Amino acid sequence: MTARQAPVDLRSDTLTRPTPGMRAAMADAEVGDDVYGEDPTVNALEAEVAALLGHEAGLFTPTGSMANMLGVRSLVGAGEELLCDSLAHVVRAELGGHAVLGQVTTRTWSAPRGLLDAEVPLAMATPDAGPHLVSTAAIAVENTHNFGGGTVQPIEQLRRLREGAAAQGIGVHLDGARLWNAHVATGIPLAEYGACADTVSVCLSKGLGAPIGSVLVSGAERIAAARVWRKRYGGGMRQVGVLAAAGRYALAHHVARLVDDHVRGRRLAEAVAAVRPELVEPAAVETNIVVLDLSATGRSATGPSATGLSATEVAAAAKAEGVAISVLGPRTLRLVTHLDVDDAAVEHAAAVLTKVLAG
Numbered sequence: 343m344t345a346r347q348a349p350v351d352l353r354s355d356t357l358t359r360p361t362p363g364m365r366a367a368m369a370d371a372e373v374g375d376d377v378y379g380e381d382p383t384v385n386a387l388e389a390e391v392a393a394l395l396g397h398e399a400g401l402f403t404p405t406g407s408m409a410n411m412l413g414v415r416s417l418v419g420a421g422e423e424l425l426c427d428s429l430a431h432v433v434r435a436e437l438g439g440h441a442v443l444g445q446v447t448t449r450t451w452s453a454p455r456g457l458l459d460a461e462v463p464l465a466m467a468t469p470d471a472g473p474h475l476v477s478t479a480a481i482a483v484e485n486t487h488n489f490g491g492g493t494v495q496p497i498e499q500l501r502r503l504r505e506g507a508a509a510q511g512i513g514v515h516l517d518g519a520r521l522w523n524a525h526v527a528t529g530i531p532l533a534e535y536g537a538c539a540d541t542v543s544v545c546l547s548k549g550l551g552a553p554i555g556s557v558l559v560s561g562a563e564r565i566a567a568a569r570v571w572r573k574r575y576g577g578g579m580r581q582v583g584v585l586a587a588a589g590r591y592a593l594a595h596h597v598a599r600l601v602d603d604h605v606r607g608r609r610l611a612e613a614v615a616a617v618r619p620e621l622v623e624p625a626a627v628e629t630n631i632v633v634l635d636l637s638a639t640g641r642s643a644t645g646p647s648a649t650g651l652s653a654t655e656v657a658a659a660a661k662a663e664g665v666a667i668s669v670l671g672p673r674t675l676r677l678v679t680h681l682d683v684d685d686a687a688v689e690h691a692a693a694v695l696t697k698v699l700a701g
């Protein structure tokens with residue numbers, strides 16, 4: 343065990359706890375019944391996020407999954423098709439919600455590191471393909487890309503996607519759970535990202551450190567319809583200004599600091615690459631997520647990994663030294679930096695991972 347004993351939790355940026363300042367803002371929040379549209383703090387949050395992203399209106403939802411489902415269902419009708427990459431959160435991690443609740447079918451393309459090449463989905467799209475083929479109604483893109491390793495999508499690809507999709511009469515949904523990270527990493531205004539999609543979801547409960555909450559933004563009519571569906575899904579909330587206040591606090595205080603998470607993510611990648619350069623390319627780590635590919639030596643997914651260890655074994659060895667990391671697959675690990683991980687914690691994690699991976 344290295345000198346620092348406090349456990350370090352790198353499993354996800356959803357693990358943060360509200361700061362004292364955030365708790366004070368929650369305690370002081372003005373509230374009302376949001377199902378009646380009368381919670382002033384929720385209304386202010388929705389307007390603020392919509393304005394930041396350059397859209398007409400916003401809708402506060404309890405989760406990013408619900409914001410994604412409401413956005414996608416507003417673009418894709420029952421039995422129609424959503425295209426997304428095969429690592430996308432909407433298809434891998436929302437437990438089939440788009441299919442079960444939205445009656446949406448999906449078709450995927452393969453995107454190394456989740457990186458968008460707009461021409462790929464644009465070439466796959468089959469709008470108005472009935473009655474023999476499924477008609478494509480929308481394309482989803484994720485920025486930053488979670489399972490891709492916090493990848494920032496190139497703005498020119500996003501612009502091309504929107505332009506090409508519009509030309510085919512289909513929509514674009516942006517899963518921007520971590521759009522704040524992309525904005526901070528590139529300096530590109532949020533509204534420029536917002537202009538690349540018909541519907542955008544953003545999360546307040548990931549890197550920004552709020553305990554709950556996402557916002558879906560789009561045109562006023564689409565959001566009015568999504569508000570009805572939110573209630574139908576059981577997501578009509580009452581005096582949730584206390585939660586929206588945490589989100590507003592996060593927007594005011596926790597966006598610019600994401601750069602610290604990005605520096606710490608790169609630091610972790612460098613520590614790993616120093617002993618196992620085949621597992622990760624530090625220069626490709628742009629934000630707060632580091633994905634380690636244990637099969638990156640070109641060996642088979644089921645044969646021995648680069649380290650000789652499975653992802654589960656590496657995670658267990660790190661856990662025994664007080665560092666929690668996520669297993670994404672038999673050969674894939676994920677480390678995520680966040681508000682509750684400081685420089686000392688990162689140095690401890692770097693030392694432990696170096697030891698475990700050097701084996």
Ligand SMILES: Cc1ncc(COP(=O)(O)O)c(C=O)c1O
Nearest residue numbers: 405406407408431484488517519
């Ligand atoms: C890219 C992405 N989109 C959407 C979500 C869903 O958010 P929630 O867990 O609030 O449903 C997540 C959650 O981690 C995510 O990483």
